[in-house]
Amino acid sequence: MTDAPSYGFDTLQIHAGARPDPATGARQTPIYQTTSYVFRDADHAAALFNLQEVGYIYSRLTNPTVAVLQERLATLEGGVGAVCCSSGHAAQILALFPLMAPGCNVVASTRLYGGTVTQFSQTIKRFGWSATFVDTDDLDAVRDAIDENTRAVFCESIANPGGYVTDIRALADVADAAGVPLIVDNTTATPYLCNPIAQGAALVVHSTTKYLTGNGTVTGGAVIDSGNFDWSASDKFPSLSAPEPAYHGLKFHETFGSLAFTFHGIAIGLRDLGMTMNPQAAHYTLMGIETLSLRMQRHCDNAIKVASWLEQDDRVDYVTYAGLPSSPYYERALACYPKGTSGLFTFAVKGGYEACIKLVDALDIFSHVANLGDTRSLIIHSASTTHRQLTPEQQEAAGAGPNVVRISIGIEDPDDLIADLDQALTKACG
Template sequence: MSDKKLGFDTLQVHAGTAPDPATGARQVPIYQTTAYAFKDAEHAARLFNLEEVGYIYSRLTNPTVMALANRIVALEGGVGGIACSSGHAAQIMALFPLMQPGCNIIASTRLYGGTLTQFSQTFKRFGWSAKFVDFDDLDAVRDAIDDDTRAVFCETIANPGGVITDLDAIGTISNDAGIPLIVDNTTATPYLCNPIKHGATLVVHSTTKYLTGNGTVTGGAVVDSGTFDWAASGKFPSLAAPEPAYHGLTFTETFGPMAYTFHSIAVGLRDLGMTMNPQAAHYTLMGIETLSLRMQKHVQNAREIATWLEGDARIEAVTYAGLPSSPYYDRVTRICPRGAGALFTVALKSGYEGCVETVSKMDLFSHVANLGDTRSLVIHPASTTHRQLTDAEQVKAGVGRNVLRLSIGIEDAADLIADLDQALS
């Protein structure tokens, strides 16, 4: 039975898993082990030489974690992928095989605040750099790419403003330049969007958010489309040149479309150690089983609440792309046909102090630095997630001083509206 022939609701329950061959257990077991016994010395040698696929040490691979990775790969329509310790780890893992000192990426200005900091500050320690560009300005994106560019990076539905990126246009620019497009699909999830269909080479996730859905564990994932020719330009020697640590093996020649995935395991996880633990993988696997049901409710609630907020006299602006008034409304049916997600910002006429007071008065909305939970969440980015940015940078990122970010949960919409109403009063 091919995963590609199954519907999304079936894949989210069955993909990447089968009854446990040892016990018949139907739910994926938690393989709480660090190491795996080899059949003999020859078997061990084949595994270490990448001549045979199997399990060596749980920093590299673990059956529970691999089941999760394979399920996400199936939902995204990729050929391979890995699960790792967090969304931030996934971003480093995604770029690690591509980058060298002196190389740069082209990144959208509309990114999660922590990502902006990782790209603008931490990357410098690796000798990498990021050029931040407004991805609505396609000419600017095209002009920013140079001989040292190794990737283009954006979010499907940008955190925090809920802006939907024109992945088709950005994918065309990246493809024309011979540069991989990396798309963070955390806030859309594969239920609302499959970036690979729109030209993405790699897809990254913070599985902490909607995929797990219950705020219990952190995790990340990287999915490879298998469509990019890593050997064509000579810019990706980690994948297309002989690897000294494996006796001159060339990943592209040996593994073909799976070259990126095998490199991420055999080199990335081996040396960076950004490993997901099997218990976290188990929680996320269980969360994914209800992803489509939850996302339908998230989107339904978000649309209703954003409409109510837009009509309230105390509100200056609402950024939800699912509103007909949004400049990104026309992208919903093309990029996210099942809905515009459940993350957006709202600007209060009462300013910075009004935001602080409103947050403190909410009952159902939890004031936390997370999103994608079944519970509705709120945060004031200017004083928390984006506080490291200047006022001008905050405005560019869409989180001015009078802006709240809302992550709409799956509670009754009427109750959430009542909570917002009393908090704004």
């Protein structure tokens, strides 16, 4: 596309990054199911391996189908580049990998997906990294948590499972003042509802498995680079600012400028960590993104209708949907997420843990699965599943207490969803 920034979101979600196939004229992006690519000659091969020329070497690093998805995501998020990988969890490690070193830490929100809390509190310790968890609504607490070894601040734009909305601009200002990047997981909001880079985020991560693909078929992840962070402003990020031994002393930031993080993510991250997205997964995700705005608006419209009904039901203690006027995040949501606050939220069932289990088992339309962002409506009892490994205190902080269920509202008829919840609540609380 030419002059892509002048096009609207609905156009870009279909066309960004995609061009007719030069060999066949195919309009849809082909699935380039190949491991490797023929070099023109020995000099061409050497230039590619030396990062002197951009091209395709081996599909662990780059693939034409995946490249279209990377360009589309970068365009929709307002970034300069993107790196796609095998899952959202892989994207988080890929985002941290160039920033961290043994002894370094990341300051992370307490309101994160349970698997992310486990990854940050347990798994990254094996790399010698650590995480400090704070309530990101308390900006003073965030400032106090940042120390000389902090290399990033991490949050979710709309938090899973509770649907809490983050004031990204305020958090970005704190991170900027400390000289560290803000990383925002934009999975639940998607670029249709929220643009973290425009609000000051340095990096955006996604589980493309969720709303971007939208149909529960493939896993995937992505890291989008804003191109705005100065990796050479201090000595905190030597992987990007200092000579790289594997490339004869090349300095990524000096050589590639605003694309330093993107090039490092491919040339070092994918090369050595091998978290590759396969081309068929990229193809499914590209097809999903073509209808992203249509689906997200329906998710939001359905969610507010279902959440409003639940809030009035005597069998429900509370609902966390930020789109409700009763939510403490309602004014923030109107200001920061004017199109809506996605389709994800929780509600507390009177009767506690046992009632939640009965509710989940009694539903017909809702699917009991460990996923979100599907066209289908989904439900899960987080305390016994996705957040099971956390302590009770961590579960409560994440909005996943024993009396709480998480629902991901799909694009079905909302009246049918309400009827399904009604009959299931009767069985659970009767």
